[in-house]
Amino acid sequence: METQTDLLFRALADPTRRALFERLCREGEQTVGALTATAGVSQPAVSKHLAALKAAGLVADRHEGRQTHYSPRTAALGPLADWTKDMARFWEGRFDALEDLLSRMDQ
Numbered sequence: 263m264e265t266q267t268d269l270l271f272r273a274l275a276d277p278t279r280r281a282l283f284e285r286l287c288r289e290g291e292q293t294v295g296a297l298t299a300t301a302g303v304s305q306p307a308v309s310k311h312l313a314a315l316k317a318a319g320l321v322a323d324r325h326e327g328r329q330t331h332y333s334p335r336t337a338a339l340g341p342l343a344d345w346t347k348d349m350a351r352f353w354e355g356r357f358d359a360l361e362d363l364l365s366r367m368d369q
Contacts, residue, residue: 265341266318266319266341267341267342267345269317269318269319270318270319270320270338270339270341270342271342272314272318273314273315273317273318273320274318274320274342276311276314278301278302278303278307278311279311279314279315281301282297282301282308282311282312282315283315283320283321283334285297285300286321286332286333286334287334287336290333290334291324291331291332291333292331292332292333293329293330293331293332294308294309294312294329294330294332295329297312297332312332315332316332318338319335319338320334320335320338320339321333321334321335322335
């Protein structure tokens with residue numbers, strides 16, 4: 263079963279999706295057309311990338327006439343931030359244990 267953290271990692275693993283998400287975070291709400299103009303890929307490709315980001319909960323869409331506007335949902339990064347903190351604590355503990363071992367070996 264895929265977790266929310268798995269979805270986030272999968273969505274952000276692609277450099278184009280990551281760039282789209284970063285742009286939305288930096289510049290705010292954008293239309294698909296505006297995102298496509300600087301994405302370096304076709305509009306259908308941008309739409310597919312945005313769908314993946316939306317499935318992971320990283321973006322929200324708003325329809326206005328014929329245009330779809332996308333905005334970032336930075337709160338969705340919470341599980342990723344939690345995972346990163348857990349891994350940092352784990353490795354800090356491992357390094358502390360290694361330091362203790364090396365200190366005992368030097369004595």
